[in-house]
Amino acid sequence: MSLRRFLPDRFTCALVVTVTLASLLPCRGHAASAFEVLTDLAIALLFFLHGAKLSRDAVVAGMTHWRLHLTVLASTFVLFPVLGLLLRPVLSPLVTPALYLGVLFLCTLPSTVQSSIAFTSMARGNIPAAICAASASSLLGIFVTPLLVGVMLESHGQGGMSWDAVGGIVLQLLVPFVAGQVAQRWIGPWVSRNRALLAYVDQGSILLVVYTAFSAAVLQGLWKQMPLPVLGGLLVVNAVLLTIALLVTRYGARALGFDREDEITIVFCGSKKSLASGVPMAKVLFAGHPLGAIVLPIMLFHQIQLMTCAVLARRYAERARKIELELEADSATRA
Incomplete structure (x- = not known):
């Protein structure tokens, strides 16, 4: 068994380096203002490129499987928030109030796009449906997440969400995304041929937000307030949320009568949370809160879900190969 599968990927290493840099050399003053502007521009470019890349044909092709999409959306925007609220008496003592606020925010986020599709493909699931489900979740999250955050903040005693914050999400994320969709006919093929560029912008914008967020948090004494x-405790909270989501999506899909390929799609699209969407949204929605503590649960959940889903995808793929071999042997015997 290769040890490489247990090692963190380059992006995870880059996140660790960024947090370390922010802890040792936090940006402040004019440098912090410059980083804020640069971060806003990077986020706008990120969602513009996502809009230019998203295939309308793939979305239309997958939209007919409405039962699957409703199941994924229910897991993403209903199951997770309910778990975050119901488990609060049990899990909140394990972390600080600011960290649990970040956990509640995590529960409102949309699903990932790239990794959901990649794991569905690896596990031999319904790829067109995964493309549609993950893309719809990401797009709806621009509207649904701010509303859910408002409800969660009120339940957490933090006050509701202002319309200015919702407007900020629309202006910073939705407008560039729509502009990318409009420009797709001209630049879509070029973006598809240069997927590495999107990956760099995707990861680069997250690293910028993480650096500015943790710089501000370190200057406010983040690490002094957060012992090992x-x-x-935060790792335990994230692991519990992910475990419950995986179990509910897996056995719920079976109870609802979905076939194996659809079950795989529901598991990998309905149990994930998007770091790429979550960090930019947190920057807008939690302007007056300790942002470093709020994005930390998302960063940890991101790595836990990648490692866990990689193992699950390999098991699904091995099971599919075993079924194929059994069918081939049965066919040969009959012949």
Whole structure:
């Protein structure tokens, strides 16, 4: 068994380096203002490129499977928020109030796009439906997440969400996305041929937000307020949320009568949360809150979900190969 599969990927290493840099050399003053502007521009470019890349044909092809899409959306925007609220008496003592606010925010986020589709493909699931489900979740999250955050903040005693914050999400994320969709006919093929560019912008914008967020948090004494037991508690909270989501999506899909390929799509699209959408949204929605503590749960959940889903995808793929071999042997015997 290769040890490489247990090692963190380059982006995870880059996140660790960024947090370390922000802890040792936090940006402040004019440098912090410059980084804020640069971060806003990078986020706008990111969602513009996502809009230019998203295939309308793939979305239309997958939209007919409405039962699957409703199941994924219910898991993403209903199951997770309900878990975040119901498990609060049990899990909140493990972390600080600011960290649990980040956990509640995590529960409102849309699903990932790239990794959901990649794991569905690896596990031999319904890829067109995964493309549609993950894309719809990402797009609806621009509207649904701010509304859910408002409800969650009220339940957490933090006050509701202002319309200015919702307007900020629309202006910073939706407008560039729509502009990318409009420009797709001219630049779509070029974006598809240069997917590496989108990956660099995707990861680069996240690293910029993480650096500015943790710089501000470090200057406010983040690490002095967060001992190792609290970080361990956060890992437990994230692991519990992911485990419940995986179990509910897996056995719920079977109870609803979905076939194996659809079950795979529901598991990998309905159990994930998007770091790429979450970090930019947190920057807008939590302008007056300790942003470093709010994005930390998302960063940890991101890595846990990638490692766990990689193992699950390999198991699904191995099971599919075993079924194929059994069918081939049965066919040969009959012949």
